[in-house]
Amino acid sequence: MLNLEQLTPRKIVEHLDVYIVGQAQAKKAIAVALRNRYRRSRLPEHLRDEVVPKNILMIGPTGVGKTEIARRIAKLTGAPFVKVEATKFTEVGYVGRDVESMVRDLVEAAIRTVKQEKMEEVREKAEKLANDAIVNILVPSRKQQHSFKNPLEMLFGGQQQQTQTSDAEDASLEQQRRQVAWQLANGHLEDQMIEIDVEDQSPSMFDLFQVPGTEQMGMQMQDMLGNLLPKRTKKRKLRIKDARKVLIQQEAQKLVDMDEVTQESIYRAENHGIIFIDEIDKIAGKDGRGPDVSREGVQRDILPIVEGSTVMTKYGPVKTDHILFIAAGAFHMAKPSDLIPELQGRFPIRVELTSLRAEDFVRILTEPKNALLKQYSALLETEGVRVEFTPEAIQEIARLAAEVNQSTDNIGARRLHTMLEKLLEDLSFEAPDIHLDVVQITPEYVRDKLGSIAGNKDLSQYIL
Numbered sequence: 249m250l251n252l253e254q255l256t257p258r259k260i261v262e263h264l265d266v267y268i269v270g271q272a273q274a275k276k277a278i279a280v281a282l283r284n285r286y287r288r289s290r291l292p293e294h295l296r297d298e299v300v301p302k303n304i305l306m307i308g309p310t311g312v313g314k315t316e317i318a319r320r321i322a323k324l325t326g327a328p329f330v331k332v333e334a335t336k337f338t339e340v341g342y343v344g345r346d347v348e349s350m351v352r353d354l355v356e357a358a359i360r361t362v363k364q365e366k367m368e369e370v371r372e373k374a375e376k377l378a379n380d381a382i383v384n385i386l387v388p389s390r391k392q393q394h395s396f397k398n399p400l401e402m403l404f405g406g407q408q409q410q411t412q413t414s415d416a417e418d419a420s421l422e423q424q425r426r427q428v429a430w431q432l433a434n435g436h437l438e439d440q441m442i443e444i445d446v447e448d449q450s451p452s453m454f455d456l457f458q459v460p461g462t463e464q465m466g467m468q469m470q471d472m473l474g475n476l477l478p479k480r481t482k483k484r485k486l487r488i489k490d491a492r493k494v495l496i497q498q499e500a501q502k503l504v505d506m507d508e509v510t511q512e513s514i515y516r517a518e519n520h521g522i523i524f525i526d527e528i529d530k531i532a533g534k535d536g537r538g539p540d541v542s543r544e545g546v547q548r549d550i551l552p553i554v555e556g557s558t559v560m561t562k563y564g565p566v567k568t569d570h571i572l573f574i575a576a577g578a579f580h581m582a583k584p585s586d587l588i589p590e591l592q593g594r595f596p597i598r599v600e601l602t603s604l605r606a607e608d609f610v611r612i613l614t615e616p617k618n619a620l621l622k623q624y625s626a627l628l629e630t631e632g633v634r635v636e637f638t639p640e641a642i643q644e645i646a647r648l649a650a651e652v653n654q655s656t657d658n659i660g661a662r663r664l665h666t667m668l669e670k671l672l673e674d675l676s677f678e679a680p681d682i683h684l685d686v687v688q689i690t691p692e693y694v695r696d697k698l699g700s701i702a703g704n705k706d707l708s709q710y711i712l
């Protein structure tokens with residue numbers, strides 16, 4: 249993660265180029281939108297609130313990199329990110345206010361990241377406390393031993409008993425504890441089993457008696473009562489090495505100041521958050537018949553959020569004025585001008601992403617840092633099989649992918665996933681048993697595995 253000052257638009261595009269092939273226009277637009285956020289943050293306060301972020305409308309068929317660009321940008325800047333499908337809000341049973349869930353989800357995403365960061369900060373301390381806790385379980389201190397005693401005995405006989413305990417016993421116990429701590433620190437006890445208290449994740453009373461559709465209510469109840477009711481725990485027997493992980497997590501949770509996490513998360517969601525609204529084209533245009541919620545109605549529900557309003561979340565109110573919204577859609581049937589005018593005005597930056605052709609597929613297969621061929625090769629290499637794709641084989645895969653996209657549905661680069669899965673199916677199955685060093689994938693191999701399916705429209709609709 250880089251800081252925003254270093255992220256010039258050129259640098260952002262360079263970064264996106266590492267993962268995404270082509271789509272220069274979209275990369276440029278998003279880089280500028282991001283830089284403008286940084287510029288805004290440097291303005292004097294009275295001006296800052298006047299500058300609203302310019303939202304982006306990405307127009308392009310499915311599977312060409314729209315989500316990927318947005319997601320990469322969020323990752324690069326550490327911005328909270330959520331993706332929602334606009335059509336979700338047209339489903340039967342949804343009501344107007346449900347669109348606010350996108351902001352709630354954004355805050356949740358921010359909370360998860362910030363909490364993780366803060367827990368990382370206290371990790372060393374938590375680890376020490378976890379190790380102390382393990383020593384306490386293995387050799388309880390005198391104080392703990394007493395607390396296990398019968399309360400009546402404690403009341404009537406305990407005091408006397410304690411004074412009678414000899415110093416020698418104390419010293420020996422301390423010695424034992426030190427020894428165990430040393431063994432623990434040197435990894436001698438890792439496989440020993442111990443019993444610890446863990447949080448009980450089984451359904452609670454609220455989950456069991458929940459009527460469908462009242463989840464939100466249940467959650468709020470749980471939040472309200474969360475601080476009053478004791479946490480439910482249960483005992484679990486674990487190896488020390490596994491128990492330590494659980495205990496570190498528990499200790500870190502206790503050390504992290506949740507108020508601080510909440511404040512920071514809301515700040516990040518409000519000022520850096522990115523909400524990606526996919527399939528916006530499906531809620532544009534005239535309303536069809538049927539039981540679905542009116543599409544224009546959904547646009548009107550989304551509008552105040554995009555225009556800037558305050559949404560109540562369980563962490564507190566969140567202002568949406570400076571959240572960056574990226575809407576995307578194929579716009580095959582509807583046009584951007586079919587959206588209600590107010591919403592059109594809120595997405596002034598329009599970028600078109602182009603359909604992917606065979607040449608692009610060749611590059612997508614090989615160039616990105618996480619390119620699909622690299623992923624498959626790495627997976628098979630764990631079995632001792634090195635797969636080599638000849639350049640001609642890669643071209644053949646790309647050609648067939650483009651062909652199937654044309655003869656059936658054009659699902660863009662997603663086609664490559666299904667094609668490769670089929671292509672390498674047998675090899676993946678046999679890899680642990682074949683004792684070959686190198687397997688070369690040639691164009692003949694590709695044609696043999698995929699040719700007949702790709703040539704048959706009905707078959708490829710099911711398999712590729």
Ligand SMILES: Nc1ncnc2c1ncn2[C@@H]1O[C@H](COP(=O)(O)OP(=O)(O)OP(=O)(O)O)[C@@H](O)[C@H]1O
Pocket residue numbers: 267268269270271309310311312313314315316317526527576577612616660661662
């Ligand atoms: N130009 C590209 N370069 C590299 N990979 C790509 C490109 N386009 C798509 N992909 C890959 O294809 C898959 C689908 O892409 P993505 O999720 O961005 O689709 P999309 O355009 O957002 O479509 P949809 O609107 O249907 O979600 C991802 O795994 C992505 O990495």
